[in-house]
Amino acid sequence: MxxxxxxxxxxxxxxxxxxxxxxxxxxxxxxxxxPYEPLSDASARLWADRARAQTALQYAPSEGYLPLREWIAGYMTRQGTACEADNVIITNGSQQGLDFLAKLLLSPGDKALVEIPSFIGALRAFDAYEPQYLGLPEDSADWNPTDLAGAKFCYVGPDFRNPTGTCMSRKDRLALLDLADDTGMAIIEDGCYEQLRYEGEDIASVAALAAERYGSIERSPVLHTGTFSKTIAPSLRVGWIAGPRDVIRRLVLIKQASDLATSALNQMLLLDVVRDHLDxxxxxxxxxxxxxxxxxxxxxxxxxxxxxxxxxxxxxxxxxxxxxxxxxxxxxxxxxxxxxxxxxxxxxxxxxxxxxxxxxxxxxxxxxxxxxxxxxxxxxxxxxxxxxxxx
Missing domain, CATH: 3.90.1150.10 (Aspartate Aminotransferase, domain 1)
Incomplete structure (x- = not known):
């Protein structure tokens, strides 16, 4: 520390x-x-149903509330990353997801490849596991696989990066998958701003491009973190990680040791809202x-x-x-x-x-x-x- x-x-x-x-x-x-009114209406419906209210006030499964995980799997599939509920774990915001992934992948002295400049929250999450940082330039023309070899993972926020506001091109996203193939590293994709495009054409996520390249999320090197903090409300603290089942099972063990589960109440309220009001x-x-x-x-x-x-x-x-x-x-x-x-x-x-x-x-x-x-x-x-x- x-x-x-x-x-x-x-x-x-x-x-x-x-x-x-x-x-x-x-x-x-x-x-x-x-969305104050949709959240208020969802809350009223929940408290009016005693059975649902009891579920909301009880411990949730460590993986997360199954109907929400199913909805997220459907959302990811519509975005081009075909997956199922078992490919998803709910976290207390995507920030907890970054901490869990660092805990899973890093030992002291391991190399972590990060975009430069990079999101402060990600750096603080990784710092506690004492990595040696390597910098990933924004332009893939400046990437040298030899210089970047040995990294356990590469962290990127490809859509409207925090802090620069720039967006990783499709060409560079594909080049990042090439780099992962060359080095054997995992890719942590932070998707927290992917729904906030104002101009230009949408670009497929790195997770979606990987699913297309490798044929399945199970063979993908990408671990995708998502959140509802920028589109619904941050205080609900509901995020997720999507990835191969084997990785998700290990993350569930970390979740159990950390805080047991994310609030069932928050997950259920959020699901009611995103079903009808996310768009x-x-x-x-x-x-x-x-x-x-x-x-x-x-x-x-x-x-x-x-x-x-x-x-x-x-x-x-x-x-x-x-x-x-x-x-x-x-x-x-x-x-x-x-x-x-x-x-x-x-x-x-x-x-x-x-x-x-x-x-x-x-x-x-x-x-x-x-x-x-x-x-x-x-x-x-x-x-x-x-x-x-x-x-």
């Missing part, structure tokens, strides 16, 4: 109640668009976040000084910015909060500390548009741009 660092994002969340701060950093989903909730989220993304990008075009560049995401919740050489993102984040009451996340937070082929870019920072209305985002970007001009 001496090597596990606190999450800069979680620390920034402590500031959420300070009304004077414009929050441009954290990527929480907007609670204004959560509506996802459509609303896409519409709201699309407009906010465009507003933030427009403000950056207007107020960011020359020499600052940024990504232009087609989905997800994040924009990644790069400052001119010599400007430190961590120092800028500290000054922005102190001098302009604007909260951003330094790019240095998204790099692992223990890495052999990774050179962090200190002149970077992450923005998020998910919880910030257009007018406030414009004001925050204007303040931030002015601060950068001051130097």
């Amino acid at each position: 001496k090597g596990v660092m606190p999450s800069d994002i979680r620390e920034k969340m402590k500031l959420l109640d300070r009304a004077e701060i414009i929050h441009l950093g954290g990527g929480l989903p907007d609670p204004a668009i959560f 509506t909730s996802t459509r609303i989220a896409r519409s709201v976040y699309r407009d906010r993304c465009r507003s933030m990008l427009d403000a950056m075009e207007e107020f960011m000084p020359h020499g600052v560049s940024w990504t232009r995401p087609q989905g997800g919740l994040y924009v990644w910015a790069e400052l001119p050489d010599g400007i430190d993102g961590a120092a800028l984040a500290a000054r922005a909060l102190l001098e302009r009451s604007v909260s951003i996340i330094s790019g240095s937070a998204f790099y692992p500390a223990n890495a052999t082929n990774i050179v962090p870019k200190p002149n970077t920072f992450r923005l998020s548009f998910s919880m910030i209305p257009a007018a406030a985002a414009r004001e925050g970007i204007e303040r931030l741009g002015g601060l950068i001009r001051e130097g």
